[in-house]
Amino acid sequence: MFELIQHPNSSSKTLTFDNESLNVLVINRVGELDVDSLQNIDGILVQTNTSQEAKELIRIIRSNRNRLHALVPVFISSTVSKLHTIKYQFDGVFSDDTKPVILQQLKSIKAKLREMNYEIHQLDYTQSLIQSALQFSYSREQIFEPARSRTSKIGYAYPFLSVVLKDEEAPRVIEILNKSYEEGYTVKQTKDKTHTCRTCSGGYLNYRECCPKCGSADLKTEDLIHHFLCAHIAPEQDYKKEDALECPKCDKELRHIGIDYDKPSSMHTCNDCSHQFQQAEVKALCIDCGKDNELSQLGNIEIASYELTPLGEQAAKYGIHIQTGATEQPRKVNAVSEQILELFKKQEISREGLSEKLSWEGSVRIHPEIMSGFHVDQQEIIQKEMCAIITNYLGKADVLSSPSTIWYRFLVYDQTPESIEKIGKLIQNNISKLISDGIGTFDNPVEVLISKLTNG
Amino acid sequence: MFEQLAPEYVEYWFAVGFKKFLRVFWYFCLFEFTRYIIIDYIIVFFKWLTRKSDNEQFEQARRAFFLENPLVSIIIPGKNEGAHLFKLTKSLAEQTYQNFELIIVDDGSDDETPIIGKNLQRLGLIDMFIRNEIRGGKASAANLALRYAKGKFIVHLDADCSFDRDAIEKVVIPFYYDDKIGAVGGNVKVRNYNDSLCASLQAIEYLKTVSVGRIITSYLGIYKIVSGAFGAFRPEILDKIGGWDIGPGLDGDITVKIRKCGYKIHFEPEAICLTNAPSKFKVLTKQRLRWDKSIIRFRVRKHRDVYMPHANFNWSNFFALFENVFYNVILDLMWIVYMIDIIFNYSSSLQFIIPMNFTLYVVMSYVQMGSILLFTERKKEEMKLIKFIPLMTIYTGIYLRLVRTTAYYQEFFFKRSYEDVWNPSKSSTMAKRYGL
Ligand SMILES: [Zn+2]
Numbered sequence A: 001m002f003e004l005i006q007h008p009n010s011s012s013k014t015l016t017f018d019n020e021s022l023n024v025l026v027i028n029r030v031g032e033l034d035v036d037s038l039q040n041i042d043g044i045l046v047q048t049n050t051s052q053e054a055k056e057l058i059r060i061i062r063s064n065r066n067r068l069h070a071l072v073p074v075f076i077s078s079t080v081s082k083l084h085t086i087k088y089q090f091d092g093v094f095s096d097d098t099k100p101v102i103l104q105q106l107k108s109i110k111a112k113l114r115e116m117n118y119e120i121h122q123l124d125y126t127q128s129l130i131q132s133a134l135q136f137s138y139s140r141e142q143i144f145e146p147a148r149s150r151t152s153k154i155g156y157a158y159p160f161l162s163v164v165l166k167d168e169e170a171p172r173v174i175e176i177l178n179k180s181y182e183e184g185y186t187v188k189q190t191k192d193k194t195h196t197c198r199t200c201s202g203g204y205l206n207y208r209e210c211c212p213k214c215g216s217a218d219l220k221t222e223d224l225i226h227h228f229l230c231a232h233i234a235p236e237q238d239y240k241k242e243d244a245l246e247c248p249k250c251d252k253e254l255r256h257i258g259i260d261y262d263k264p265s266s267m268h269t270c271n272d273c274s275h276q277f278q279q280a281e282v283k284a285l286c287i288d289c290g291k292d293n294e295l296s297q298l299g300n301i302e303i304a305s306y307e308l309t310p311l312g313e314q315a316a317k318y319g320i321h322i323q324t325g326a327t328e329q330p331r332k333v334n335a336v337s338e339q340i341l342e343l344f345k346k347q348e349i350s351r352e353g354l355s356e357k358l359s360w361e362g363s364v365r366i367h368p369e370i371m372s373g374f375h376v377d378q379q380e381i382i383q384k385e386m387c388a389i390i391t392n393y394l395g396k397a398d399v400l401s402s403p404s405t406i407w408y409r410f411l412v413y414d415q416t417p418e419s420i421e422k423i424g425k426l427i428q429n430n431i432s433k434l435i436s437d438g439i440g441t442f443d444n445p446v447e448v449l450i451s452k453l454t455n456g
Numbered sequence B: 001m002f003e004q005l006a007p008e009y010v011e012y013w014f015a016v017g018f019k020k021f022l023r024v025f026w027y028f029c030l031f032e033f034t035r036y037i038i039i040d041y042i043i044v045f046f047k048w049l050t051r052k053s054d055n056e057q058f059e060q061a062r063r064a065f066f067l068e069n070p071l072v073s074i075i076i077p078g079k080n081e082g083a084h085l086f087k088l089t090k091s092l093a094e095q096t097y098q099n100f101e102l103i104i105v106d107d108g109s110d111d112e113t114p115i116i117g118k119n120l121q122r123l124g125l126i127d128m129f130i131r132n133e134i135r136g137g138k139a140s141a142a143n144l145a146l147r148y149a150k151g152k153f154i155v156h157l158d159a160d161c162s163f164d165r166d167a168i169e170k171v172v173i174p175f176y177y178d179d180k181i182g183a184v185g186g187n188v189k190v191r192n193y194n195d196s197l198c199a200s201l202q203a204i205e206y207l208k209t210v211s212v213g214r215i216i217t218s219y220l221g222i223y224k225i226v227s228g229a230f231g232a233f234r235p236e237i238l239d240k241i242g243g244w245d246i247g248p249g250l251d252g253d254i255t256v257k258i259r260k261c262g263y264k265i266h267f268e269p270e271a272i273c274l275t276n277a278p279s280k281f282k283v284l285t286k287q288r289l290r291w292d293k294s295i296i297r298f299r300v301r302k303h304r305d306v307y308m309p310h311a312n313f314n315w316s317n318f319f320a321l322f323e324n325v326f327y328n329v330i331l332d333l334m335w336i337v338y339m340i341d342i343i344f345n346y347s348s349s350l351q352f353i354i355p356m357n358f359t360l361y362v363v364m365s366y367v368q369m370g371s372i373l374l375f376t377e378r379k380k381e382e383m384k385l386i387k388f389i390p391l392m393t394i395y396t397g398i399y400l401r402l403v404r405t406t407a408y409y410q411e412f413f414f415k416r417s418y419e420d421v422w423n424p425s426k427s428s429t430m431a432k433r434y435g436l
């Protein structure tokens, strides 16, 4: 039914099916893959020794710049070791039993791939990834289902995207899929949720009880014992006398829980700093980067399945048409870019002298530690709030820019020294209040500097 | 001229002469007038004489205290006190002395106290919040705080109190007078004296028995109760005596235990704490029944060894308890004797005796108020209480006496304090079995 063709300049071979209408390239080692040889190939069968190598191969294939080559159906032989860990990255597992099904699949994918338009529009990397993903999903008639994966940074991987992007970029896979959802190409259905490290977005977290003072996880926990008769109460250790429990205050033996004594609570002692406390702080240590996270600081990622919408199918077949500007930096609604602020500043300086009143330049700096405790998403929300507060005290023509989450610059036109001082104080007080109400107490959390606009 | 102004019953007593007056009003003259007027004013006079050296002594102690700047552990045991905690931390933040740790023990509260406490701890307003899931009673809660306190001195507070800005400083300084001072009692006044008649009368009562009464007993070396609302202790002594025992009345009990250990107890009138007194007579009656029962339970029963001659016998401990028991329990019985005496021997002149007795007590109350105003630092506020003084005769002479007699009767014959829900029954059962 099929015959073997030895490739002229490589050790790989091609299988042909259905009277040579389907050509499947068989690859045993990474070195055998020759991109040029992918011309006229309808599918690839990966038959490496290790799953490691198979994974490397599929990554190379799927990241091919030629869209047609990147989307070629790839099957994995059932003989590859540890198959279950990488199975989801392939279009199917090839064995004698599954051969008929796989041939069917091959034909179907081939037909779908032919329907599509591979003309590359002027897309940025993300947009082009979205389009490939849509095309992949469309050609396989496959929903993007999350698969549990030990190697993925967040513990879940998706077909195609998780192959193209590296394991460390798992959070970005979710980002891209969410973008496809926001733009209407997919609908999503939540399957799970996962917490991630605020620093590196890693999902491998070790949750443990820690000392609230020094953060150590080396804790000793003891029950407290209350002796009813004499009202003495102390850790169990204080009562231990050989095998018995004896009250250190009244020397009586404690025989019966509930009658002589009870255990109303327990107490932790930190073996590192000797701090004693009842409420241990639960912290999540990131296995990847080693940073400790407070629970409130963790990122929260939704793990969902994504299914193409009719719009998504359209985009797969005919390409994505980007609407420029619509999605550009939605978070900086209140603020202009720094360049624009500089421009306004220059203009204002040259205008100097025309107005009786003076113009001012101000800057607000937030203590860096305040922000570093937050996940990037939360930082952006706080940045927005800060901008909103500052805007409140600026006039309609005044300009605000936020070069970073901890730095805000603004220009204020035509104010007397007295009123600008008042504005500065108001901004300082309100931002301090925002920080102390919502974040915690810090020494000098906010620094507001205001100076007169001059040539010098 | 005088005959026209004075009422008939007063003229009567002028007419019959002093000897007869003494015979009829022996109870007043012997016990009340001597104790509350003569002794008070003699001591006021002595204190006035030594005021300069007292001041110097205080300043010296204060310097030593601030030089050492010791850690003070403020402990607050209680159940369902969450609502007071935030205000309390604010009140403490105002203190002139700031080197203290704040330990709150939540004794099995069934309201939001644990949430509030944990929050305040996270905000750093409480240094240690210890939650007992199962209620153990006030004594065990205080002992738990003591177990984890690290300070050189322990200050025990009630959560619903507030404090003068220098209260913590003032209550600790007396330890620097003398190493033998084992505990210092703070001055407790009524914050809500304007709330109701009941609260106003208690405000006067507190001024008499706490503010002035304790200056006198402290001066005489027979001061016997460091109030739980505000008192300071040396932790090494508390450890030695095993901390607090089961109440009610544990504050009086622990004071006696410290005295028995050979330490002095000092009252500091200038360390001022304000507390909310019950504003309804019903609540007050319940509170006083509990307090009065504890006099029998602790002063008469548990610590009866103080009255017996033995190796550790100590006259000032004897007098401290004896004065307490005498002025409460014995005089309570004596009053009955007095009534019988008057009814049997002078039934024909009751129309002169009753108004005269009343007059004597009212006059005495005003004279006492004089000594209160000599000592107080809140003259203006406390002047407002003067209008209630005539009612004090009824309040202390009839109402409190009735409550007291009931309490003694219940405790003496039926040991009713062991049934008080103030303690969990597991503790009361044990205490009763061992006669504590
Ligand atoms: Zn620690």
Ligand SMILES: [Zn+2]
Pocket: A227, A229, A230, A231, A232, A247, A248, A249, A250, A251, A252
């Ligand atoms: Zn015991």
Ligand SMILES: [Zn+2]
Pocket: A197, A198, A199, A200, A201, A202, A286, A287, A288, A289, A290, A291
């Ligand atoms: Zn990390």
